[in-house]
Amino acid sequence: MLKDFETKKREDKESLNTEIKELQSRLLGQQQLLMKEKLPVIVLIEGWAAAGKGSLIKELISELDPRFYHVVSPTVLPEAEERYPFLYQYMKAIPVNGKVVFLDSGWMENVVRKYLRHEVTKEEYRSRVREINEWERQLRDGGYVILKVFLHIGKQKQFERLQQLVEDPKTEWRVSQEDLWQHKEYKRFMEAYDDCMEKTGNTIGWHVLDGSNRRTAIRDALKLLVQRIDIAVREGRYEGTTFTEDFPLKEMPKLAEVDLSVSMEDEEYKKELKKLQTRLGELHNMLYRKKIPVILCYEGWDAAGKGGNIRRLTYALDPRGFDVHPIASPLPHELNRHYLWRFWTKLPKTGHICIFDRTWYGRVMVERLEGFCTENEWHRAYHEINEFERMLTDWGAVVLKFWIHIDQDVQLQRFTDRENTPEKQWKITDEDWRNREKWDEYEVAVNELLQQTSTKNAPWYIIESNDKKYARIKTLKIIVKAMEKACERHFKQMME
Numbered sequence: 001m002l003k004d005f006e007t008k009k010r011e012d013k014e015s016l017n018t019e020i021k022e023l024q025s026r027l028l029g030q031q032q033l034l035m036k037e038k039l040p041v042i043v044l045i046e047g048w049a050a051a052g053k054g055s056l057i058k059e060l061i062s063e064l065d066p067r068f069y070h071v072v073s074p075t076v077l078p079e080a081e082e083r084y085p086f087l088y089q090y091m092k093a094i095p096v097n098g099k100v101v102f103l104d105s106g107w108m109e110n111v112v113r114k115y116l117r118h119e120v121t122k123e124e125y126r127s128r129v130r131e132i133n134e135w136e137r138q139l140r141d142g143g144y145v146i147l148k149v150f151l152h153i154g155k156q157k158q159f160e161r162l163q164q165l166v167e168d169p170k171t172e173w174r175v176s177q178e179d180l181w182q183h184k185e186y187k188r189f190m191e192a193y194d195d196c197m198e199k200t201g202n203t204i205g206w207h208v209l210d211g212s213n214r215r216t217a218i219r220d221a222l223k224l225l226v227q228r229i230d231i232a233v234r235e236g237r238y239e240g241t242t243f244t245e246d247f248p249l250k251e252m253p254k255l256a257e258v259d260l261s262v263s264m265e266d267e268e269y270k271k272e273l274k275k276l277q278t279r280l281g282e283l284h285n286m287l288y289r290k291k292i293p294v295i296l297c298y299e300g301w302d303a304a305g306k307g308g309n310i311r312r313l314t315y316a317l318d319p320r321g322f323d324v325h326p327i328a329s330p331l332p333h334e335l336n337r338h339y340l341w342r343f344w345t346k347l348p349k350t351g352h353i354c355i356f357d358r359t360w361y362g363r364v365m366v367e368r369l370e371g372f373c374t375e376n377e378w379h380r381a382y383h384e385i386n387e388f389e390r391m392l393t394d395w396g397a398v399v400l401k402f403w404i405h406i407d408q409d410v411q412l413q414r415f416t417d418r419e420n421t422p423e424k425q426w427k428i429t430d431e432d433w434r435n436r437e438k439w440d441e442y443e444v445a446v447n448e449l450l451q452q453t454s455t456k457n458a459p460w461y462i463i464e465s466n467d468k469k470y471a472r473i474k475t476l477k478i479i480v481k482a483m484e485k486a487c488e489r490h491f492k493q494m495m496e
Helices: 013-037 053-061 088-092 107-116 122-141 155-167 177-184 186-199 214-235 266-290 306-314 360-364 375-395 408-420 422-427 430-437 439-453 468-495
Strands: 041-047 069-072 100-104 145-152 206-210 294-300 322-326 353-357 398-405 460-464
Touching: 013 053, 013 214, 041 053, 041 107, 041 214, 053 069, 053 100, 053 145, 053 214, 107 122, 107 186, 122 145, 122 186, 122 375, 145 214, 155 177, 177 186, 206 214, 266 306, 266 468, 294 306, 294 468, 306 322, 306 353, 306 398, 306 468, 360 375, 360 439, 375 398, 375 439, 398 439, 398 468, 408 422, 408 430, 430 439, 439 460, 460 468
Parallel strands: 041 100, 041 145, 069 100, 145 206, 294 353, 294 398, 322 353, 398 460
Antiparallel strands: none
């Protein structure tokens, strides 16, 4: 792409300025359409240092209402941000429906620089390229309008601009050591940019613009953005993707096949609980030192005992190193973003534990059954969730998913107990009773998600919870075993 790029001939300045003004005016009008149609837009501006990315963004936003756009410059990450998954900072930045985000450099610049600095291996580079493609496709399928632009200038032109910036005391601060390194390694960077754009341009295509002529680049970028928005408004949201990739799945029984008669005596329960909690505390310290993140997902029937199960787990942990996220109906700002956004933003730092009391699987359960998403959306979600969880485990996270299972008779008994016990009445709602009436429908949905999303890297565990004591011990044993394996794996990697 870059090697074969031909610089454009200079155009009449007056004509260019007239075109730019007209396009800026059209873009302002489109801003109202975006709000009306609730279309979110992401504009990624990548390119060489001193190519004019900042100036381009300034012209793109110059006529827009600042209440409905945001500019993000995520090139330099603080250490805390580096402790999250690669795409975390970019997912955090996606706009709500109807608004626009402009990114001054982004995920391609990030992965190219890390690769050239040997901060990621070739295998990790390939993994990140795959994650970019999957993530962009998920956003597109979720209704996002995405424009990716690369501003290109030659090595000599870059040298002239960098030198001009450095020689002026007012602008020398704008040239970093990273910029100078990029210029020195111009050929390597060009080859890396070409490779990355080629591998990440199939789903959302790249547009290379001539950065050596600023006004021409501004006109071309405005034209691309206006055209892209016109198409999105005219054609509406993308209908979604047909998937061909299969994930390695773990065989799961249907809920009706699970033996719920298992139980545990009080004395054995107390003994096992103390032993497991002690071990959990030790493992938590090891995980923190080794910077291994852990993500524990709890789903299950109402009154199945998720809360009590989570309490026995967290009692053993250092409170500074874990978070519990109870997931309810999405708030307006969450509902107006991609459905996975609110879970991305709650992910743990490396070395920390994150516990979800209900999860992203709401998309294929309550949202599916209550009609809060389309059939296409919840069918697509199985694959999207598998991709999301693979990204988490590729990052190094331990991901465990628990379905806390009871039968209908036990649920009725626990509902009745809650209604008749004043201090427990807050736990029972009309919605719980409505969900109970749909037990058979939920069972079909749960069986389907267990079959389609219990992957080898992020498996499901059905926890028999008619006896809460048995359920708690079984869950803790699974967590302890997984944490021990993660620590052993980390040690082997360090020794290699």
